[in-house]
Amino acid sequence: MGDWYLVCITLAAIVVIILGVSVLKLHPFLSLIIASLFLGIFAGLPLDKLVSSYETGVGSLLSDLAGIIGLGTILGKMMADSGGGLQIANALTRKFGESKLHWAMMFSGFIIGLPVFFEVGVVLLLPLVISISKNSKKSILFVGLPLIAGLSIVHGIVPPHPGAMTAIGIYKANVGKSLLYGLIVAIPSAIVAGPLFGKWVSKRVKPSFSPYGESNETAVNTGFNETASTKDSMAVKSGGHLSEHIPSFTAALITILLPILLMLLSMVIEYLPLNHAIINFAKFIGTPVIALLISVFVAYFSLGFHKKVNKGKVTALIEECLKPLAAIMLIMGAGGGFKQVLVDSGVGTAFGHISQNLSLSPIVLAFIIAGLIRVATGSATVALTTAAGIVAPVAEHMTGVNKELLVIATGAGSLMLSHVNDSGFWLVKQYLGLSVKETFKTWTVLETLLSVTAFVCVLILNIFI
Incomplete structure (x- = not known):
């Protein structure tokens, strides 16, 4: 299958996640499973291979984290x-x-x-x-x-x-360097x-x-x-x-x-x-x-x-x-499964070819994708796991990519533009006594400043390390 076809299928899978979380109000865990199945089927992955691919991704991520x-x-x-x-x-x-x-x-x-x-x-x-x-x-x-x-x-x-540990697991980055x-x-x-x-x-x-x-x-x-x-x-x-x-x-x-x-x-x-x-x-x-x-x-x-x-x-x-960890672990595991389906479907290779042709750095790609999914779903966890799943195969096919900075860039993107579909928006609104408009002027801007400043710092660090 052509590179652009696989990219379009991946974008459609992201839309499935967004619709599931935002419109149908499904739990992100279910939305990620459905998106993985959708992606695998339309990318031409055999059904038996699709299931084993998903299970491998879930197991490999959760076993570490x-x-x-x-x-x-x-x-x-x-x-x-x-x-x-x-x-x-x-x-x-x-x-x-x-x-x-x-x-x-x-x-x-x-x-x-x-x-x-x-x-x-x-x-x-x-x-x-x-x-x-x-x-x-x-x-x-x-x-x-x-x-x-x-x-x-x-x-x-x-x-x-x-979030950071999930990205580290998906990118196979070094924990100590990511921490530093x-x-x-x-x-x-x-x-x-x-x-x-x-x-x-x-x-x-x-x-x-x-x-x-x-x-x-x-x-x-x-x-x-x-x-x-x-x-x-x-x-x-x-x-x-x-x-x-x-x-x-x-x-x-x-x-x-x-x-x-x-x-x-x-x-x-x-x-x-x-x-x-x-x-x-x-x-x-x-x-x-x-x-x-x-x-x-x-x-x-x-x-x-x-x-x-x-x-x-x-x-x-x-x-x-x-007790509350159950939901987080399920989302993380489903993100790992989605990532493995992307790899086994050849989507990572397709994104790698296109990124090289466009001279687009995986660090920039990770930040943009995570930011877009964050705005659409309101979930930093979903944004981070989905973006990391898409970008990880791209990074594997490119040389000179700093995986630890890739972790941080993805996390920075997942903080972008928090608004009414994010539970943190309402938490801050309530506790600080703000109206919705005031929360946009304060919390939303604050999160975006964190996101952009962190990304700029990543780009600067990437010049020297």
């Missing part, structure tokens, strides 16, 4: 339930002072977002945002948007978050969309509704409200658990950064003049699943879960945080 994402979710939940995340945000807020609150909130979101899902981070830190806004007389946008920017960018492009490059890209992106944009837009947009009310009962001590004790104010409810032993700032920070440091260590250790056994051991503990497993056990002690009052909560906490 299931443990990593499960352990990462447990670590994030432990951080949220212990109050460690709020402890970090509270300490940074006091350190930076009232004049630089927006910078403190960006770094809080950035650090806390490393192990915590975006939605969890928003809910966890909402009391802090409200308390700071009220007591410092600063706009809630001035305080809240930098926090959201920090949470969003690490969730979108930095492993071990599910992701952090390099995430920091300037968060600065542009967070403190800089947040300060500018807070002078021009005034929220239509007050987000205060009941949530203020859980407000934390920020240093601007001296009426509540730190211990009482930091005991926050999250997921139905009440943490009674708040970890110190140092303990919480070390726990969050430990898996990141172990993974980075495994990348740089081979360049050091050390014993071979030491290098192998460092690489072992730096593999994502081992690094996260170690961090979960460290968190059990550093965050206070070993204390008698908290011991009974650990099993319930783990069961609670793993």
